[in-house]
Amino acid sequence: MTCLCYLRCVRKLWTPAEASQLLKVVNLHRSVHQLQHKKVMAEEKPWALISEVVANGGVGIDHLDVPYINSLGVKVTNTPGVVSNATADIGMALLLASARKVVEGHQVAMDPKITHIPQSLMGVEVSESTLGIIGMGHIGYKIAQRGKGFDMKILYHNRSRRSVEDEQAVGATYCANMDDLLKESDFVMLAVNLTPETTRLIGHRQLSLMKPTATLVNVSRGLVVDQDALVKALQSGTIRAAALDVTYPEPLPRDHPLLGLPNVLITPHVGTHTLATTIKMVQQMVDNAVAAVKGQTAPNEPAVAVGNVGQLAVDLIVSTLNMSRVGHIHTDCLIPMAGNNPYATCKEDAEELHTPAEVYTAAELKLAVLQIRAPIVQTKSKKFRQLLVSWIKASGFSRTVVLSSSHAYQRDDQQLQGTPLRYLATPSLLKVSADALKELGWREMERVSAFPGLTDANTEPRLHIPGGGITKGLYTDSCTEDLSLAVLLLFCSEGDNIPDAFTLVNHLNDWLHLLDNHSPEPNKWKIPPSWNLLFGSGIPPALF
Secondary structure, three states, X not given: OOOEOHHHXXXXXXXXXXXXXXXXXXXXXXXXXXXXXXXXXXXXXXEEEEOOEEEEOOOOOOOEOHHHHHHOOOEEEOOOOOOHHHHHHHHHHHHHHHHOOHHHHHHHHHOOOOOOOOHHHOOOOOOOOEEEEEOOOHHHHHHHHHHHHOOOEEEEEOOOOOOHHHHHHHOEEEOOOHHHHHHHOOEEEEOOOOOOOOOOOEOHXXXXXXXXXXXXXXXXXXXXXXXXXXXXXXXXXXXXEEEEOOOOOOOOOOOOHHHHOOOEEEOOOOOOOOHHHHHHHHHHHHHHHHHHHOOOOOOOOOOOOOOHHHHHHHHHHHHHOOOEEEEEOOOOOEOOOOEEOXXXXXXXXXXXXXXXXXXXXXXXXXXXXXXXXXXXOHHHHHHHHHHHHHHHHHHOOOOEEEEEEEEHHHOOHHHOOXXXXXXXXXXXXXXXXXXXXXXXXXXXXXXXXXXXXXXXXXXXXXXXXXXOOOHHHHHHHHHHOOOOEEEEEEEEOOOOOHHHHHHHHHHHHHHHOOOOOOOOOOOOOOOOHHHHHOOOOOOOHHHO
């Protein structure tokens, strides 16, 4: 395995005295190990295993088998934020080099036999062209900032829409349908994370929608593009060119057809390969590793629980509707926790003490929300479900909606196509809401085989919601108790769950119209202050 070893990074990027001190802090001379390859870690990715932590360089952790590594008692950390500028730079560099044929121009200038500029060096205009960005996270937004500098018209597609302020700052227009972006863009830039949903996101159909004069630029992951489809599109003139910093595999086999096409520009995944960014990245790896080895909270440990999605969606509802806290549920079924007010708008509010299960209401909407922030004690999940059913019945709610999620990687074959959204509804709810659900076009959660891949006529398909906690049990109990209850859930992947929360709450709003009278902008959700402590953020010293 050829990986960027932590020990070598420290010794290379710091002075001998500094490196010696860093190595001494975490006892690296005896603590640097490598896990057996298998499916744990992909080759050619920057990472280091130090005692209790895998310190990953970069944001993406798709090359790591995080659940398996965690099962060994080892943490996984990453380095969000520090790679955004460098990656955006390489994206624009590829775009410009492809558009203006910089590499071909260099070859012509170096060839002593050429006495004039050939017509083949005629490039295309970048300024005032249309840039379509797929994936508007940290890196995508940095790309938009650079595109604005070239007076480009900027379109973007993302799982959730950015704020109006963000859009106006770079002059970006949101495309809810990715097809619209593909049809209108002169340059399509891919800046998404690699997940089951984005694997081969760009294939034959998507490439056929692009302009024949368009260029595809990929700075995300090679698997985001169907490379066979890309080869055909480039050979047939379906699109003008492609500029890639990532491929699959890396490097490509020397006889791969992409390497022989004149309208392809490829760099060897060097998006973060600058001295300044590498130093910052390794410094963050050091900080993560030292904290983990000392038993402290690692500054950048990605959230990997898909169960966060429902909780974050409720955060958006409570914050946006300015709901009032009216009570709490005290039970030994939840791990006891307490903390500051997650929705504080001033210092006085922040000092309020909040508990793991609290009830909020918006009287004008006749809406009550139960926010559960603590894990359920494993041996008491049935008792907690019974408590919730009793509370729902005693409160006299006309209908109840459970927001949940499930592991995308554990989907059945029939669940791989189409939207990641699913719903469940009890018979009582269907009596009054069946038409509304049908009109929304939502897909009901499929029942799957008890033994995936095997068909047994004597075995009934079962309801399976991996990663969904008590969702399945609560739904089953509600059917038995004749409660009017729906489950709205999303298949999602490990990592930053914020975009998934926006997706889930927007779907809920399509049904319940929570924002119709509470926001001047469509789907304008208010992010609570507590989100500053989410994915990739350290604990602020002021807290103590």
